[in-house]
Amino acid sequence: MFTGIVQGTAEVVAIQEAEAFRTHVLALPAELREGLSLGASVAHNGVCLTVTAIEGERVSFDLMRETLRVTNLGALREGDRVNIERAARFGDEIGGHAMSGHIMAMAELVELDEAPNNRRLWFELPPALGRFLFDKGYIGVDGISLTIGETRTATAAHGPRFCVDLIPETLARTILVDRAPGDLVNIEIDPQTQAIVETVERVLESRGM
Template sequence: MFTGIVQGKGQVLAVTEKNDFRTHVVRFPSELLGGLELGASVAHNGCCLTVTKVEGSDVSFDLIKETLKVTNLGALQVGDEVNLERAARFGDEIGGHSMSGHIHCLATLAEIIETPDNRILRFSLPSAWRKYVLHKGYIGIDGISLTVGTLFDDGFEVNLIPETLARTTLGQKPLRAAINIEIDPQTQAIVDTVERVLAQR
């Protein structure tokens, strides 16, 4: 489980491509290395990956076909940065919301609006997932727990404070960038249950 509070950014140092399979090596900030072992779960842009090798501050992860298809991790190149979060432990402060690390879809960054004190990002979302995005609800965006602002026919927008822009990769994302989206599981369960009950009437 993750909380959507990004703990640091890691730089991709190496990428090894195979058939529907990829291994990448990420340099971790020193503060995220404590107790990191083989088999540990770490979210990369919100996607849960398993540690396969630790060599000092350089940590390796394997990405399978489904991960490459559903997330933006397959497009990473050497030098790119990813948002990192270690798995939550019992007793940790939950500052965001409960997240599984399972990416549902990709959204497109459709508009960037600069304001004096923050930045507004507008995302275009595939139609099948729009019913799960509610005003003031939670959503995971590249691993960041955010509150949904204004809704649109084709998507939604969020407001980012300077701390989020500095701590995560969202401040460097260009227009039309593909962004990992994790729908709030509680919202999804409620919407699906209501739809199922109404369909039985």
């Protein structure tokens, strides 16, 4: 389990390609390697990956075909940076919201509003996920636990949209500071929101509503 509180960023220093398979090697800072062992779970841009090798600061992770298809990790190149969160441990403070590290889709950054001390980002989701968007609800964006500020329903011209407001600390700690319109981010819908919406849908369907 993860909390969506990104602990830092790490650079992709090597990529090993194979058929429908990749290995990413990250240069993890010392504070993010403390107690790290083979088989540990580490979230990259919100994607739960398993440690497969540790050689000093260089830590390797394998990416399967589905991960490459559903997430933005397949577009990474050497020199790119990713948001990093170590798996939560029993007794850790849950400062964000519970996250599984399983990405549902990608969203496109379509609008960016700069202000002196914060930044508002608007994202567009695939139509099927619009039913999970609620003002002031939780959402995971590139592994960051964020509160939805406002939503816009889908139209003939665009899909469902939502915005988030970022404080300077989030911008300083994560790669969202470098995101620009047209970029794709990983999205994890809040598991509790998903469960409630889908349960209500099943109940209504069973009643013919």
